[in-house]
Amino acid sequence: MIEVKNLVKNYGKYEAVKNISFRVESGEIIGFLGPNGAGKSTTMNIITGYISATSGEVSIDGFDILKNPREAKKRIGYLPEIPPLYTDMSVREYLEFASDLKGVKKSDIKPMIEDIMDKIKISHVSNKLIKNLSKGYRQRVGLAQALVGYPEVLILDEPTVGLDPKQIIEIRDLIKELGKSHTIILSSHILSEVSAVCTRVIIINGGKIVASDTPDRLSESLSSNSFKIRLRGDMGKIKESFESSGNFSAFDMVSSAEEGTFDITVSGKDGVDVREEAFNIAVKNGFTLLLMRPERKSLEDVFLEITENPDSYLEPEKEDEVEVALEDEKNNDNKEGEK
């Protein structure tokens, strides 16, 4: 459906995009994730034909964006980072203009615009001038513009920026709904958004793809073998018995919400499964085991980890001791944050 091959974009000496390749199949919702300046918008601008790549190819549905721009662009609806709105037009006028521009048949324009405004919930502002709309509504009008002509591919650059929480949920639901009939690429640096909406996540950092997988698998593949255990027992005794066993690489203890119980986070050395060990210690010392569950990393952790040191995901064997120590420190920090 969308094929991106060896995309490179240089701005003078600065390389914004360094050799990015990926494929998006029909019906997928892809999340572009990355810190600011990672090359998300640049990549999107190249895919939509707004700027040209230094080298590399982009084809939409088999149509090359450079060799056959008209056919390729017909299939794309694009919502850029800043919605391209003519503020001196009313919402309806603007959408009519967009329809004209995209070559929608005259007889289809009116019903199509009504339908889109209904979907995006902007019918009640249809006669207002865009300059009088709030940021949230402008964002929606921009999204409506992307839908004009019902293109097969939607490319949305940070679609929920500037919206209030209720609107964000609405737009997300809308994107999910649209995902049933469109192929979507959206970019975001809000991770919960990507994990809630997308079927696949592509993490970009420094102009390169550093990871690409489903949100679930992505967090799974990086989840360490650490466990959270909740025990009832004497605090000192628990601490001592766990620390005396040499099999745990990390140990952290906090008192839990339940009275008289403690939450322990442990992980095994060198990826060894330590669940049985922990269970045996509990039994031996007469602690009551109330809970044991794997500590899964959230997408947030994955993101931070990958963008800060990309090698850890692609080539885990390269991880050296220093990195492991750093990671542990980070995990601890996170936990303290949660507390």
Place this chain on the structure above:
Amino acid sequence: MKAIYKREIKMYFNSMIGYVFIAFFVLITAIYFSIQNILSLSPDFQYVFSSVIMMFLILGPMLTMRLLSEEKKQKTDQLLLTSPVSIPGIVLGKYLAAVTVFLISLLITAIFPIILSFYAEVAAAQIIGSYIGFFLLGSAFIAVGLWISSITDNQIVSAVATFVAIFLLLMVETIVSSASGSQSFSLMFAGILALAVALYFYYNTKNAEVGISVFIVCAAVILILYFVKRDIFTGLAGNFAMMFAVLTRFNNFAMGLLDVSSIAYFISFIAVFLYFTVRVIEKRRWS
């Protein structure tokens, strides 16, 4: 192209620009008409145009200053360039919209010679010729203005630059007649040309060494030519500048001559600047 044309026309008449332009144009023409025809009891309407031409200094920028610069500033060019419309289509749509507004005001002023024709014998050929010439001249200025507005994203810069460009175009004959003969003037002109070429290279390669060496080579060639074959510098600058002498072309029309070469001149003048505009937009995508 049609969608863009329609939007621009709407834009001119939703904002005040279209009305102000037409009102201003008709008012000034009416003032000259009153002075030169009615108060002087003369039926020679074609001279009114020669007086009105100076108005382009203000009217030209007014019509073109925001055409492309505003799109760039508001990022709405992202919509245009990612839609299935070609860049020449975008440029042509905008250009034709501006020309249409100009044409409307021109047609309104046709009422003055018609009034004249009731009371006096008017020189129909000269007047019709003037209208055609004036239309072509204005269209050429609009093409220049459109090109300038594609270069900058600042409306004020665009307006001022267009003002200067139109001023220079109107002054070409005056400047040439006073200075063209001198060889040193041509030398200076060649130097400026070399500097422009060097700047062009620097701008495209972003490499100061390339720019400087290009300039040194050009300057050396010019100096050698100047000392070896001084003759070619006679009238060089003048001949070059006369390529832009739009007013001379216009005067042919005002004399009632429907000169094919002048029509071709204006059409190619317009085509060249529209082409430049397309190139500027295309180039921005690649940079």
